[in-house]
Amino acid sequence: MSATAAEFSAGIECCDCLTPFGDAAATAVALLAGRRALALTPVLGRDGGDPVPLALLGPMNEVVPPRWVDALRRFATAIPPGPWGAARTPVIVTSSNFGVGSLQAFMRDRDPRHLAHGTPYAAVNRLRAELGWGPHVHLFSHACVTAHLGLAHAGRLLHLGVAERVLVFSFDFVSPFVAGGFHSLKILNGAMPAPFTVRETGAIGLGDGAAFAVLARDAGPARLAAHAFHNEMFHFTGNQPDGAGFLVCPAAIAAAADGRRVWIKGHGTGTLEAGRLEAEAVHRQFPGSPLVSWKGSLGHTLGSCGLVELAIALAALRAGRIPGTVGGAAPSFSPAVALEPFSAAPFEGAVLCSNAFGGAHAALLLTTA
């Protein structure tokens, strides 16, 4: 499925994120300086295990309440005041983790207090109570394209006229459960990620991240001008080997961009095959456009990456310089890959892409004028 600008275009009233570097502005500054938030950390937290690259806001221990509660309470003070969660100002919460780490903590400790945060509903209910949101809260979860779906749904609500403003809120905090899962797949290993880099062994990092955006139909000048979604329906972990699935969203967004000069924020986790397919697809659909990934510094913030990286893109645009592919190195999978920062001045927009398990793909067109 792909969507066009007319169906879902929405203005961004306010957008920010939380990473180990701080807010979006601080994160953009750190990325421009080429700093890595990732550090080798025992994969199972206090239970030890192999060291793997994680970018954490604090020790990865499962405590009661979970560590994300206090972090999000403080982060949420940046959200503009509003009757969030009322019928005309709903909240869309997007995450791929929610409080899943608490379920594993319950299995290990048998402390029933963990269960109060262990399901998406329970986690968001806790958040709703903490942040004083009303009952109109939607939950979205679709692996690593989750935030894109939440943003598009917000646009849909605005265009249907059933909402005046929508708060999209996303959070994914790494837990030993999730880190252990990726470690078992061997894509989270002892190496630092080097997105889009030709090398023998692929590697990803994982990172804590949270972000929000307040969307309104006529807000501006920054706008989510178009969204595209596609699912390969090929295999629940593998992509079509010919890379055809990676072409669909960039093609739809290229059509919506209508000749605008854009730069591309790719998904670029650091895995080899998906990185190559993505880099080639982007180069084919947007010849001459620079391609970057920031997951070599921040790690992969999973379901939140689309919104976290949108906030960073907006901060970078305000600063006038776009961070390059931190952690990447030559040779790259495509000549489009930008390793160094570059000026935002020549560009009229940006394309932000995310991909997910199950062959899910998403992309959006961000315009600022």
Place this chain on the structure above:
Amino acid sequence: MPDPLITRLQALIISTLKLEGVRPEDIPENEPLIGSPRFGLDSIDALELVLTLEKEFGVKIGSSEESRRALASVNSLAAFIRSRQPGA
């Protein structure tokens, strides 16, 4: 005389992946394990196999690329284990 490591690996594959009606000698030594149309093994099966092998033989598989190379066939799996565990 059959290689005892090969036989052990074939039996391990059957028990780990709960392959019904398959005998150890049915698992080919030189054919691809993952993506095999005969057994329909996929990347989740590969994950289960890797975890079992690490536990059973005390070896570490460091990356998904290494995992793919090791799991190319029963023979390559045996060679990988022997390279990490010369006595196997």
